[in-house]
């Protein structure tokens with residue numbers, strides 16, 4: 001049974017309905033999370049000015065926590081406006097208590113400094129906020145807030161994100177929306193993996209942006225509460241924002257609040273990804289295709305096997321595509337194995353992809369090579385392309401899918417759709433809905449679904465419109481593998 005994730009928003013109320021708790025509630029409703037609101041201040045403001053901020057007594061907030069904690073335990077605590085120094089002190093005790101007791105709770109902090117309509121919310125300084133930062137998992141400042149927190153006067157968002165993490169935050173997302181230019185890039189730094197994620201969208205100059213910062217932070221909270229990794233929460237939150245800004249044109253007379261919409265699915269709103277691999281290959285052309293046009297001719301079953309014996313058993317069954325995935329063999333064994341596999345595939349006119357070993361795949365003239373995200377930077381994509389080999393790339397979620405799609409490979413794999421015992425995919429189980437999402441994002445590149453797919457699950461996966469289903473154990477552990485292949489082939493016609 002699926003339960004709705006719960007986000008607690010500890011933030012201020014904006015009586016004009018645009019920012020703070022109002023933005024959080026509307027975003028939560030759009031993104032299918034339950035929101036409990038602990039209001040830190042009753043502010044008086046409209047779309048033009050901030051009139052007053054009336055902080056809530058900490059005793060009331062304490063009572064709310066005590067009442068909610070056993071009843072509606074949070075998955076994410078999102079913090080917005082901290083309206084008094086008493087509240088800051090209270091949060092610095094509350095957050096460790098909750099995190100000790102409920103170890104899965106993550107804290108997202110949107111450091112609201114001044115109102116978008118002008119005026120300061122409290123006398124708390126950036127320096128005061130530093131003590132809460134080691135209790136924060138994700139922080140979502142704009143450039144100005146990031147500069148204030150770090151004391152560094154730069155517009156280099158990479159540097160700002162890293163500097164914030166040095167103050168104790170695990171993941172810092174610095175929003176570039178306030179910079180001048182044609183595009184708006186947000187940068188996330190993951191200090192646990194020492195990795196940057198960069199998402200860029202065309203700038204939409206909107207006068208309907210009141211509450212945009214709160215909505216972005218709430219969207220990040222909602223996607224994290226649903227279990228998404230930071231990179232996928234970031235890509236989807238960026239799409240959610242772009243979708244909202246684009247709504248702008250629907251209203252002729254409107255008072256200026258950001259428009260929350262719905263779960264992002266439409267590829268026009270998803271960001272471009274700017275990763276090291278794109279800097280390494282700024283002018284890569286498309287890889288050779290695999291002789292199918294998306295949606296018109298499907299590849300069907302894609303067995304992934306680890307020996308010549310398996311290739312010999314399966315190729316005569318009329319397989320369109322197959323992969324040799326071997327691990328832990330010496331270079332000499334691999335050389336021999338791949339040479340034999342390529343010769344066999346040529347006999348049966350089967351599209352043979354070699355997993356990982358792109359040099360040997362080139363050397364022996366394989367049909368294609370399959371590469372995982374971790375190996376992308378090490379492989380020589382120019383050499384693979386110039387040798388005429390097709391390229392398949394693994395992806396796990398929409399961020400990696402968009403990243404890999406920009407390299408224009410021959411196919412994109414998406415997994416793990418279900419839990420699998422073949423490979424450790426902890427934290428990266430996608431389910432059917434995420435597969436559907438990336439199919440919407442795909443630009444005429446065939447999509448292969450992989451991970452935990454068996455005969456029982458295959459019809460639901462196939463119904464998404466995916467071009468191919470890759471399987472290991474559903475064939476290799478079947479009591480009669482050839483019969484299992486035939487049953488799959490009947491299912492995937």
Ligand SMILES: Cc1ncc(COP(=O)(O)OP(=O)(O)O)c(N)n1
Pocket residue numbers: 302304323325355356370371372373392393394395413414415423448450470
């Ligand atoms: C079709 C297909 N999809 C995904 C994978 C996984 O590749 P990778 O991420 O490189 O992991 P390993 O298979 O090398 O463990 C695949 N092989 N095939």
Ligand SMILES: Cc1nc(C(=O)O)sc1CCOP(=O)(O)O
Pocket residue numbers: 394395396414415416417419420421422423425450451452453470471472473474
């Ligand atoms: C090799 C592999 N790659 C995956 C990915 O998601 O990238 S899932 C996976 C295992 C597929 O095996 P089975 O069909 O036995 O679940």
Ligand SMILES: [Mg+2]
Pocket residue numbers: 355356370371372375
């Ligand atoms: Mg690999």
